[in-house]
Amino acid sequence: MPDSGNCYKPCLLMDLLGRPYEWIEVDALNGETRGAEFLQKNPAGRVPVLEYAPGAYLPESNAILFFLGRDSELWPEDPAEQAAVLGWMFWEQNSHEVWIATSRFGLLFGGATAASEDIIRRREPGLSALTRMEEHLGGCSWFGASSISLADIALFAYTHVAGEGGFSLDGFPAVRSWLERVAARPGFRPMRRGKRPSA
Amino acid sequence: MPDSGNCYKPCLLMDLLGRPYEWIEVDALNGETRGAEFLQKNPAGRVPVLEYAPGAYLPESNAILFFLGRDSELWPEDPAEQAAVLGWMFWEQNSHEVWIATSRFGLLFGGATAASEDIIRRREPGLSALTRMEEHLGGCSWFGASSISLADIALFAYTHVAGEGGFSLDGFPAVRSWLERVAARPGFRPMRRGKRPSA
Structure with a gap:
């Protein structure tokens, strides 16, 4: 969703890491996150959700940051x-x-x-x-x-x-x-x- | 602090893991977390704080859970x-x-x-x-x-x-x-x- 800081977080991470990703628009303001199709991806009805493998979904912006960034220089070793x-x-x-x-x-x-x-x-x-x-x-x-x-x-x-x-x-x-x-x-x-x- | 769920979290983890720890009482209700001595340990003025090495402090209950539990069976490998x-x-x-x-x-x-x-x-x-x-x-x-x-x-x-x-x-x-x-x-x-x- 544009203007969403939580949706921006994983994009910003991937941009800084120079890694590709696909942004799929979900219109939270018009109720799309409360629809049956979306609730199967995130029962909490919120964006962002990462599809990290076909049909495998991860919600929560900061958990997505961990998943995408844990192998990068943005996750310290100590x-x-x-x-x-x-x-x-x-x-x-x-x-x-x-x-x-x-x-x-x-x-x-x-x-x-x-x-x-x-x-x-x-x-x-x-x-x-x-x-x-x-x-x-x-x-x-x-x-x-x-x-x-x-x-x-x-x-x-x-x-x-x-x-x-x-x-x-x-x-x-x-x-x-x-x-x-x-x-x-x-x-x-x-x-x-x-x-x-x-x- | 007694009755604090956030303070209970690391205790419960250590109890389930059978590991020893020391509980140091801090009286948040009487302003001790806003005093200069405590603010050096956590500038946010909140309990719990983990002293994981002499003089080294970690705040945020869920971050403490990660630090204490990351090498245990309560942190999955995948x-x-x-x-x-x-x-x-x-x-x-x-x-x-x-x-x-x-x-x-x-x-x-x-x-x-x-x-x-x-x-x-x-x-x-x-x-x-x-x-x-x-x-x-x-x-x-x-x-x-x-x-x-x-x-x-x-x-x-x-x-x-x-x-x-x-x-x-x-x-x-x-x-x-x-x-x-x-x-x-x-x-x-x-x-x-x-x-x-x-x-």
């Missing part, structure tokens, strides 16, 4: 670094995506405004997540490993469009520099964008 | 099964813990009641998570692998006390059977419980 990379990826799902991505979804597709209760409620924890990233980047260039890793891919996806969720990055210069480091990697391609209703 | 196990662990953090554990925390420690807005708001997505588990267990005995894995440990922690979050398991017989299968494993020990204000 078990403690592997665990730290996974730690940031769990944190992304529990303490970042649930505030920033969901605010963005509400504003882009859910008819919410900056004054909506659901948006206001997510503001403080979303800012806390960005603050946590800013503090971490004060002492490190990357998340969890000494070079770019799967954790950076996972966190880039929704952080680089946080502004669309009402979270300006003006006060987060280290986060902005890190975003630029990721976007400067060979092979980098931006997130796919869908059609928008004209404002 | 990469697709590994990814499926991680997928359920990411799902636990994004689609289960954020509804069920947080409702439970509010009711046990946050002064919330069943009529609180924060509890009511979490009811439908929490029930959806349990329904998703029930459906999965209709066709499988475990989550992500053909035998018990780290995903079962991660999901057991807050599911077995879902009732304390206002989520009765009466309508989820397959979930109850799965909980019994986990609790019947050799070495199983229940979650530590803290003192409660008398009702």
